Amino acid sequence: MTLAEKILARASGYDRVSPEQIVIARVDLAMSHENADLVRKSFLEIGVGRVWDPSKIVIIFDHRVPAESEKTATTHQAIREFVAAQGIEHFYDVGRGGICHQVLPENGHVRPGMLIVGTDSHTTTHGAFGAFATGIGATEMAGVWTEGTLWFKVPSTLRIEVEGELRPWISAKDLILHLIGRLGAAGADYRAVEFDGPAIRRMSVASRMVLTNLAMEMGAKVAFTPVDEILLDYLRPRVPEKLATIAPDADARYERVIRMDAGEDLAEPVIACPHSVDRVKPLSAVGEVPVHQAVLGSCTNGRLEDLEVAARVVAGRSIHPRTRLIVIPASQQVYREAMRLGYLETLVAAGAIINPPGCGPCVGVHQGILAAGETCVSSTNRNFVGRMGSKDSFVYLASPAVVAASAIAGKLAHPEAIVKEAEPCLTEV
Amino acid sequence: MPDGSLKLRGRVRAVLGDNIDTDIIYPGRYLNITDREKTAEHLFELVYPEIRAGLQPGDVIVAGRNFGCGSSREQAAAALKFAGAGAVIAASFARIFFRNAINLGLAAVVSPEAAVVGHASACQPAARPAMLAAGDELEIDLVAGEIHDLTQDRIFPSAPLDPRAAELLAAGGLIPYLKRKYIDQRRNPCLDTV
Ligand code: SF4
Numbered sequence: 001m002t003l004a005e006k007i008l009a010r011a012s013g014y015d016r017v018s019p020e021q022i023v024i025a026r027v028d029l030a031m032s033h034e035n036a037d038l039v040r041k042s043f044l045e046i047g048v049g050r051v052w053d054p055s056k057i058v059i060i061f062d063h064r065v066p067a068e069s070e071k072t073a074t075t076h077q078a079i080r081e082f083v084a085a086q087g088i089e090h091f092y093d094v095g096r097g098g099i100c101h102q103v104l105p106e107n108g109h110v111r112p113g114m115l116i117v118g119t120d121s122h123t124t125t126h127g128a129f130g131a132f133a134t135g136i137g138a139t140e141m142a143g144v145w146t147e148g149t150l151w152f153k154v155p156s157t158l159r160i161e162v163e164g165e166l167r168p169w170i171s172a173k174d175l176i177l178h179l180i181g182r183l184g185a186a187g188a189d190y191r192a193v194e195f196d197g198p199a200i201r202r203m204s205v206a207s208r209m210v211l212t213n214l215a216m217e218m219g220a221k222v223a224f225t226p227v228d229e230i231l232l233d234y235l236r237p238r239v240p241e242k243l244a245t246i247a248p249d250a251d252a253r254y255e256r257v258i259r260m261d262a263g264e265d266l267a268e269p270v271i272a273c274p275h276s277v278d279r280v281k282p283l284s285a286v287g288e289v290p291v292h293q294a295v296l297g298s299c300t301n302g303r304l305e306d307l308e309v310a311a312r313v314v315a316g317r318s319i320h321p322r323t324r325l326i327v328i329p330a331s332q333q334v335y336r337e338a339m340r341l342g343y344l345e346t347l348v349a350a351g352a353i354i355n356p357p358g359c360g361p362c363v364g365v366h367q368g369i370l371a372a373g374e375t376c377v378s379s380t381n382r383n384f385v386g387r388m389g390s391k392d393s394f395v396y397l398a399s400p401a402v403v404a405a406s407a408i409a410g411k412l413a414h415p416e417a418i419v420k421e422a423e424p425c426l427t428e429v
Numbered sequence: 430m431p432d433g434s435l436k437l438r439g440r441v442r443a444v445l446g447d448n449i450d451t452d453i454i455y456p457g458r459y460l461n462i463t464d465r466e467k468t469a470e471h472l473f474e475l476v477y478p479e480i481r482a483g484l485q486p487g488d489v490i491v492a493g494r495n496f497g498c499g500s501s502r503e504q505a506a507a508a509l510k511f512a513g514a515g516a517v518i519a520a521s522f523a524r525i526f527f528r529n530a531i532n533l534g535l536a537a538v539v540s541p542e543a544a545v546v547g548h549a550s551a552c553q554p555a556a557r558p559a560m561l562a563a564g565d566e567l568e569i570d571l572v573a574g575e576i577h578d579l580t581q582d583r584i585f586p587s588a589p590l591d592p593r594a595a596e597l598l599a600a601g602g603l604i605p606y607l608k609r610k611y612i613d614q615r616r617n618p619c620l621d622t623v
Pocket of ligand 1: 101120359380
């Protein structure tokens with residue numbers, strides 16, 4: 001069986017399952033952010049009174065933190081009251097957490113083999129921890145809060161094996177954008193994706209999360225990277241429970257296997273052009289694009305290694321006068337580490353502004369919205385029409401290194417053009 | 430579908446292209462609206478505001494592949510339903526949108542035969558335009574998997590709804606379904622086994 005089949009079989013009490021089969025599975029963890037308020041309303045409408053298991057629900061405020069309006073403040077308040085009334089054990093209020101997909105693993109909520117649902121499409125991120133994790137809507141979540149179970153159609157699996165080595169300045173973000181460009185925005189619709197191969201196994205946990213996060217943008221229901229020593233090293237200090245490893249069977253059946261070479265297939269950074277994530281081009285093919293705003297953050301690229309590479313690019317330089325750089329650490333923990341290591345100091349010295357940990361302007365509702373005619377280069381994951389503000393603004397998705405380089409250049413730029421090789425590296429303290 | 434019927438009648442209100450994402454259907458800036466009825470006011474607001482203006486109860490939206498891709502926001506399905514749409518017919522749906530629609534009692538009908546295939550946008554024509562045209566009167570049988578275009582007098586196949594989804598739609602959505610299961614029959618969900 002594939003990873004997806006193994007986890008669904010376990011969670012639904014079967015020895016084996018196969019694609020297309022419909023199963024009813026027990027949910028191990030149910031995550032919501034501010035849309036917990038919608039879930040709460042649907043749940044109260046159903047009328048069973050108590051949630052099925054208050055220890056398995058995690059609620060994290062991230063989309064609008066701190067509250068930007070009275071409306072949001074009221075929503076936050078209603079959720080806090082509900083959390084208290086139901087005895088929900090894991091609640092991350094303003095200033096305690098960060099972006100939901102960063103907070104869950106960081107605080108040891110995610111383990112290999114779990115079945116996780118979240119009222120957020122990028123819940124696929126947790127496949128980097130060997131979990132079957134997928135997004136659902138609010139009413140469906142109210143059903144989970146009621147019954148603790150959910151029906152699933154067992155997905156077929158697409159396996160992506162990546163050989164070779166990424167070139168300098170090329171990151172997991174470039175790799176996954178390249179794949180989305182090749183497969184299209186619906187290229188993995190309804191499917192599970194398994195990423196594997198030497199290039200993946202060398203990646204940090206943070207980089208693997210970029211792959212499973214963005215797999216959503218090709219339609220994936222779930223996405224996995226391998227459960228190996230690098231992952232277990234990350235999990236051990238965070239997870240009190242005993243850790244199981246999980247791997248697909250050698251004779252697992254795949255719908256399709258895609259092989260690529262990270263070095264050969266990716267000669268330069270890539271960009272997803274407005275207004276769809278699969279309009280992917282090599283940076284040099286995009287042409288001259290002046291940039292008004294550069295955004296570094298989100299559940300895709302707001303982690304320590306992302307801030308580190310950005311700090312390396314901007315160190316000792318100034319952001320272009322036409323451009324503003326908004327930096328949003330993905331969580332309080334990332335924030336503190338980046339502060340301790342001096343990355344934030346470097347970024348602010350170059351002219352960046354630091355937003356509080358959370359989603360920031362990623363979904364166009366908080367601090368850093370775009371005006372009509374403005375262009376933004378962003379390390380986030382969506383560039384739909386109006387996603388980050390005006391419907392007449394333009395969002396180019398790129399890696400953290402390219403975002404930082406573009407902020408310095410005032411236009412889309414290769415980090416190579418900014419950082420000359422001979423310069424000392426910031427992180428060599 | 431308050432009556433829980435699995436046969437619908439309606440008029441095609443609009444024919445759209447591929448990858449109509451959730452930000453197009455319901456802009457992120459209104460995500461803090463949590464009254465489902467009120468979401469209808471912002472349906473397609475940024476890109477196709479005219480669709481909502483002339484939408485009659487029961488009207489059908491036709492689109493290409495991957496309708497509803499993007500965010501898990503349930504407001505996208507809610508806005509369609511509470512603006513009065515009776516169904517969406519598409520070549521394919523993004524999975525979260527499909528589930529949200531069924532859970533809210535909005536029919537999501539898969540029919541590559543009837544829908545647009547290929548991109549359709551200002552700069553890119555579709556590989557094949559939709560067979561259904563705006564204004565066509567339709568009769569849709571969700572269980573049999575048939576779209577009868579009364580105006581053109583043609584029948585297009587659609588994917589028959591799977592039994593689980595049909596059960597939810599017939600109940601009017603997940604909330605009435607669970608209400609009936611646990612409240613009207615006074616059962617305790619915690620005693621239920623899988
Ligand atoms: S950072 Fe953006 S994509 Fe990620 S959870 Fe927040 S709004 Fe969604």
